[in-house]
Amino acid sequence: xxxxxxxxxxxxxxxxxxxxxxxxxxxxxxxxxxxxxxxxxxxxxxxxxxxxxxxxxxxxxxxxxxxxxxxxxxxxxxxxxxxxxxxxxxxxxxxxxxxxxxxxxxxxxxxxxxxxxxxxxxxxxxxxxxxxxxxxxxxxxxx
Amino acid sequence: xxxxxxxxxxxxxxxxxxxxxxxxxxxxxxxxxxxxxxxxxxxxxxxxxxxxxxxxxxxxxxxxxxxxxxxxxxxxxxxxxxxxxxxxxxxxxxxxxxxxxxxxxxxxxxxxxxxxxxxxxxxxxxxxxxxxxxxxxxxxxxxxxxxxxxxxxxxxxxxxxxxxxxxxxxxxxxxxxxxxxxxxxxxxxxxxxxxxxxxxxxxxxxxxxxxxxxxxxxxxxxxxxxxxxxxxxxxxxxxxxxxxxxxxxxxxxxxxxxxxxxxxxxxxxxxxxxxxxxxxxxxxxxxxxxxxxxxxxxxxxxxxxxxxxxxxxxxxxxxxxxxxxxxxxxxxxxxxxxxxxxxxxxxxxxxxxxxxxxxxxxxxxxxxxxxxxxxxxxxxxxxxxxxxxxxxxxxxxxxxxxxxxxx
Numbered sequence: 001x002x003x004x005x006x007x008x009x010x011x012x013x014x015x016x017x018x019x020x021x022x023x024x025x026x027x028x029x030x031x032x033x034x035x036x037x038x039x040x041x042x043x044x045x046x047x048x049x050x051x052x053x054x055x056x057x058x059x060x061x062x063x064x065x066x067x068x069x070x071x072x073x074x075x076x077x078x079x080x081x082x083x084x085x086x087x088x089x090x091x092x093x094x095x096x097x098x099x100x101x102x103x104x105x106x107x108x109x110x111x112x113x114x115x116x117x118x119x120x121x122x123x124x125x126x127x128x129x130x131x132x133x134x135x136x137x138x139x140x141x142x143x
Numbered sequence: 144x145x146x147x148x149x150x151x152x153x154x155x156x157x158x159x160x161x162x163x164x165x166x167x168x169x170x171x172x173x174x175x176x177x178x179x180x181x182x183x184x185x186x187x188x189x190x191x192x193x194x195x196x197x198x199x200x201x202x203x204x205x206x207x208x209x210x211x212x213x214x215x216x217x218x219x220x221x222x223x224x225x226x227x228x229x230x231x232x233x234x235x236x237x238x239x240x241x242x243x244x245x246x247x248x249x250x251x252x253x254x255x256x257x258x259x260x261x262x263x264x265x266x267x268x269x270x271x272x273x274x275x276x277x278x279x280x281x282x283x284x285x286x287x288x289x290x291x292x293x294x295x296x297x298x299x300x301x302x303x304x305x306x307x308x309x310x311x312x313x314x315x316x317x318x319x320x321x322x323x324x325x326x327x328x329x330x331x332x333x334x335x336x337x338x339x340x341x342x343x344x345x346x347x348x349x350x351x352x353x354x355x356x357x358x359x360x361x362x363x364x365x366x367x368x369x370x371x372x373x374x375x376x377x378x379x380x381x382x383x384x385x386x387x388x389x390x391x392x393x394x395x396x397x398x399x400x401x402x403x404x405x406x407x408x409x410x411x412x413x414x415x416x417x418x419x420x421x422x423x424x425x426x427x428x429x430x431x432x433x434x435x436x437x438x439x440x441x442x443x444x445x446x447x448x449x450x451x452x453x454x455x456x457x458x459x460x461x462x463x464x465x466x467x468x469x470x471x472x473x474x475x476x477x478x479x480x481x482x483x484x485x486x487x488x489x490x491x492x493x494x495x496x497x498x499x500x501x502x503x504x505x506x507x508x509x510x511x512x513x514x515x516x517x518x519x520x521x522x523x524x525x526x527x528x529x530x531x532x533x534x535x536x537x538x539x540x541x542x543x544x545x546x547x548x549x550x
Contacts, residue, residue: 020164020497021548028490028548052505052520053489073519074487075549119489 031079050120096132166499174525186432216431237378241365246273256282316348321470373433377426478525
């Protein structure tokens with residue numbers, strides 16, 4: 001599925017909630033069900049340190065698509081991480097680099113991506129795009 | 144508690160009347176910054192509407208008026224902390240600048256390779272990093288005293304670190320994470336018996352407790368305006384006159400000089416030697432109004448009311464299953480740091496915020512302490528004299544909501 005299609009899907013899922021608590025309940029559930037990162041990557045080498053919560057991120061290139069796995073020590077952060085993974089994982093480096101991720105604002109979670117929130121998410125998106133850029137460069141060198 | 148005019152006081156703070164997320168704002172982030180009463184806001188407005196001018200050495204009407212108002216506040220601050228002289232009251236940007244000033248000037252004057260400076264593990268970064276870095280630069284040893292399980296300073300351990308190489312002890316009056324009130328009088332007396340001066344970081348002290356620097360006999364006492372109902376960007380360094388006389392200036396510029404020649408400069412007398420450049424006059428006006436406001440209520444009354452709030456919060460919150468209070472010292476200022484089972488402070492703080500309650504989460508600028516406690520941070524509710532028991536009940540309800548959501 002295209003990134004924009006997944007974004008639309010998420011926006012429609014979240015539009016069902018009037019109450020912010022229900023929305024956060026869902027994020028918490030998503031956080032709890034995020035497939036865990038391979039423990040070998042849950043190290044300082046893969047950490048994206050925020051002041052408030054930590055994020056671990058690993059990326060691998062398979063058949064021209066980037067496969068991300070991630071984790072966080074805070075559940076809400078982890079829930080939002082799982083949304084970002086759902087949108088950006090298994091996509092091509094080019095699509096990841098150009099993704100605008102407007103859905104975060106549309107589902108009312110923009111505050112969590114503010115750099116002042118320092119939960120590691122802003123740096124995580126930057127890091128995901130950097131991985132994509134590196135993979136793109138590698139793919140071009142091979143061609 | 145019933146005699147304390149909290150309703151009247153709340154009406155002095157315009158910001159407290161607002162709603163956040165369609166709920167009445169409950170502000171429990173006072174250890175980070177307090178709100179400002181109308182009197183402080185009005186003083187700043189009045190200054191710009193009637194008195195604004197660069198101070199000192201002006202001969203015209205406004206300059207004389209502004210200078211007099213500025214120096215009047217210095218007299219108010221002197222009286223507020225009971226310093227001997229206004230020469231001992233230096234206006235700074237805040238406690239952070241006060242601490243950096245002493246670390247820099249004291250270090251240059253007194254600290255040699257092999258010397259030692261002692262601080263504690265419960266310090267805010269602003270009373271930790273300046274000493275650590277100064278010690279690195281000067282080849283001195285940076286020593287850190289520990290705490291016990293309740294979060295009380297290991298006083299015997301600190302005393303045992305004092306030796307003939309010790310040049311200074313720098314410690315906080317009140318811990319911004321644990322709430323612990325340190326036995327500074329005892330430490331100062333011990334240090335002085337060994338000819339060691341003591342600096343007190345009073346950023347969390349002056350807003351909660353009556354402070355008398357002569358009675359404490361501390362050598363330096365630093366605090367910020369914005370944590371005591373005054374504006375941001377203004378703070379105070381108190382220092383004993385004899386010590387301040389010996390220290391070299393911290394920043395160079397206008398105001399701090401006496402005479403400038405091409406080949407040398409002589410410096411102004413105290414306190415101006417440490418006040419380079421145009422000062423934050425509006426901040427000083429706001430600080431003056433805040434001190435008058437506090438004096439009007441009375442620091443003893445404030446301390447008593449806040450002690451009641453702390454007691455109430457401690458009892459109510461201790462009843463919550465799975466709560467872990469971080470900092471259970473016998474003598475505490477009015478803040479509670481806590482963790483809820485395995486719930487991350489960021490998760491708890493996010494939901495508590497959505498319920499209209501401002502708390503702070505994270506390491507509270509005390510990473511060495513958080514590292515020692517091996518926790519991911521804490522949730523901290525810090526109370527001021529405009530908070531109420533009813534608001535604490537709301538916090539307890541919010542915590543129960545958080546537990547339901549994450550457990």
